[in-house]
Amino acid sequence: MRELLRVGGGAVDLAAIDPRSTPGLPAVAAEGDGSRKAWAREQVRLLGAALGRQQEMLYATAQAAAGPGAPTGAPTAADAAPGRGRPDRVLLVLQAMDCGGKDGTIRRVAGAMNPLGLHIRSFGPPTERERRHDFLWRIRRALPPPGYVGVFNRSHYEDVLIARVESLVPEATWRARYDEINAFERELTGSGVRLVKVMLHISHAEQGERLLARLTDPTKHWKYHPSDLDSRARWGDYQAAYAEALSRCGTDAAPWHVVPADRKWYRDWAVAHLLRETFDDLDLGYPPADFDVAAERSRLCGA
Numbered sequence: 579m580r581e582l583l584r585v586g587g588g589a590v591d592l593a594a595i596d597p598r599s600t601p602g603l604p605a606v607a608a609e610g611d612g613s614r615k616a617w618a619r620e621q622v623r624l625l626g627a628a629l630g631r632q633q634e635m636l637y638a639t640a641q642a643a644a645g646p647g648a649p650t651g652a653p654t655a656a657d658a659a660p661g662r663g664r665p666d667r668v669l670l671v672l673q674a675m676d677c678g679g680k681d682g683t684i685r686r687v688a689g690a691m692n693p694l695g696l697h698i699r700s701f702g703p704p705t706e707r708e709r710r711h712d713f714l715w716r717i718r719r720a721l722p723p724p725g726y727v728g729v730f731n732r733s734h735y736e737d738v739l740i741a742r743v744e745s746l747v748p749e750a751t752w753r754a755r756y757d758e759i760n761a762f763e764r765e766l767t768g769s770g771v772r773l774v775k776v777m778l779h780i781s782h783a784e785q786g787e788r789l790l791a792r793l794t795d796p797t798k799h800w801k802y803h804p805s806d807l808d809s810r811a812r813w814g815d816y817q818a819a820y821a822e823a824l825s826r827c828g829t830d831a832a833p834w835h836v837v838p839a840d841r842k843w844y845r846d847w848a849v850a851h852l853l854r855e856t857f858d859d860l861d862l863g864y865p866p867a868d869f870d871v872a873a874e875r876s877r878l879c880g881a
Contacts, residue, residue: 579855582602584834592779592836601848634692639862640724673777688729698731701717776852
């Protein structure tokens with residue numbers, strides 16, 4: 579799935595990627611979209627259980643490496659430095675247009691994991707304090723600790739997307755950020771961060787339906803903001819900004835994947851597979867005991 583959904587390394591044409599397509603989905607016995615949906619959701623449940631086990635092994639390996647009593651808080655800048663040999667961590671970066679399904683993906687895919695080993699962060703407009711620093715400052719502070727699975731709901735890419743389209747900074751500033759992002763991500767992958775960068779790709783029509791659903795259902799009014807329509811009016815500008823970010827920052831060290839997201843059930847299935855393949859590369863297992871198991875069992879039984 580990673581190779582199938584990967585983009586970058588050249589011009590990216592989002593218009594050529596059908597948001598309702600289902601690349602990589604195997605043929606199933608039952609026909610019809612409803613049957614495929616039920617099958618995919620069952621697969622996500624099974625994948626979720628496997629991801630939960632992998633996450634536990636990742637966390638256990640980091641805890642064993644740190645030793646008893648070691649802190650498990652947010653990493654320092656030194657933790658992200660190349661060559662430290664720290665235990666691995668996985669970071670899922672989710673980007674999408676409004677209503678693209680970032681929250682739903684986190685709920686259905688990451689929701690199967692143990693919250694104690696998850697590090698979920700959402701990035702809105704920068705605060706006054708954050709604006710006094712480089713644009714990557716708040717990103718560094720939000721990195722998952724070693725042994726954790728991190729999820730970014732939006733990310734440092736906002737600074738070459740919304741900052742570009744809404745002219746929040748001069749063009750020379752946001753253009754320079756592509757190289758800064760690539761250098762930052764090389765630094766991360768060199769220090770044991772496994773990056774899974776995903777754009778959830780929805781159509782203009784599907785976004786309209788989802789916005790209307792938010793306006794129709796009073797329980798979803800809180801998810802709607804009038805500025806959503808302002809962004810929708812600049813759909814073409816945002817698609818161009820996404821295409822260039824995917825092209826400029828889809829590197830061998832940190833590739834981008836575009837997941838067609840009009841069908842929510844496919845979206846969840848595809849992202850779960852991307853994570854599973856990433857975990858498989860880690861070849862994880864539970865760390866061996868650093869004590870005499872037999873002796874401890876005898877102590878316990880004799881107590």
